[in-house]
Amino acid sequence: MLLYSALFLCTLITFNGGVVSSPLTQQELFSKIGNYHMLANKDASTLKNAQKPEIYEEYLARDCRAAFLRGRKENGLYVIRPKYSPLLAVYCDMEYDGGGWTVLHKNEVNQKAPWSNTWDAYKRGFGDLLGNHWLGNEFIHLLTNQNAFTVRFLIVDSNGKTKNADYHSFKVDSEDNGYALRLGNYSGNAGDALTTVGESGVHDNMRFSSQDRDNDRRSDTNCALDNAGGWWYDNCYSALLTSDNHIRWKGLCTEVSSCKLAAILIRPNGQNCNLSSRY
Template structure:
């Protein structure tokens, strides 16, 4: 499927919903709270201050994780997009996509969330990195990322204090808006991301990168903190 399918999915789900005044849950946790047997799949949500969105909800352990990104090795979509494209999202919500910085900001503003990144490596192992809190600032704050304590089965590549490598508290950069701390534009050939100079992780790349593993597929998802 081509980029821009968010609009098609949204139109279909809004048609099912029936009216413009339909009240949507604010995230996938609110989706599953309405029915504990709700399966994993596509749902319409509406974070506070946002238009309705179509997202992939991963339902497990009576919790609903909201997927904000998926990527695969040699992805067919273009990740070297500009600021506006990253702001509003792109890709196919069923496969590789970015939800959109503005919507991620609005979602993480309404509640306290944590972030889970799940990897499938080339040996078909499932690995993960989890951060105890996750928020991104508004556009005026350049969508700066704020991360909490790390745990996982991979090495921390986002909050580990290494000179010129830390991702936490960095501004988002794209090919046309360079806010990293390096003399070259890290996003120009690597995709939009929170770069220092240029860091040990970049998951919005044609070949997603996390130092220490070889990624086949990756998914980023958020869940409200207890």
């Protein structure tokens, strides 16, 4: 009975969210995407769920998992509508480990991206959504505050083997709180490099730092400037996935054994209702 009541409540929320506005053309939809600058091909036809001549904004998915549950099973770029956020273009992985993953970050070492960047760049996002990129701290904050998410830090080691570090909950605070990182319990086979306290401190609950805004706990240096990448530094890091020079993850990616790729993916952990959509 309790489960039925919860499902009924989710249904009410989904289908009674307000008046549906007039449809948008593809180009009108495209003009409303908050991170349009991250689309290498600035054409709405590149978005998997924007192929119809008219799109109802209210029916767009809240995240990639919502799109997946409505039948979207193809990897690629989608436009989503997180609550209280501008429309966002994101890369959805619909095939990996059950599908429905929203990709927040990708760093493949043989591709270049401007990881050594400013606070504003990390806030707005940069790179190519089909390649190396950072979705943007403001967008990550808005996205992760609409629902309860789990996060997977995905790493390909020097031997080409894929490892993962999962945290049952994941949220990024607002800019007023420095886009602080909030993580839950760890599981996986990469090792817990983010919530375990070590000689480099702990990344969980740290504010974000960039080359022009130092929020780490080191008094003698700016970790982001020294390591050529913005991150949730402490003293300075046991994990670093955004650097012009390397990928680091304690016990896995080191100077001796360099890793080839890192990515950050999220999807709802099932603790809250995840609103569905038509597209």
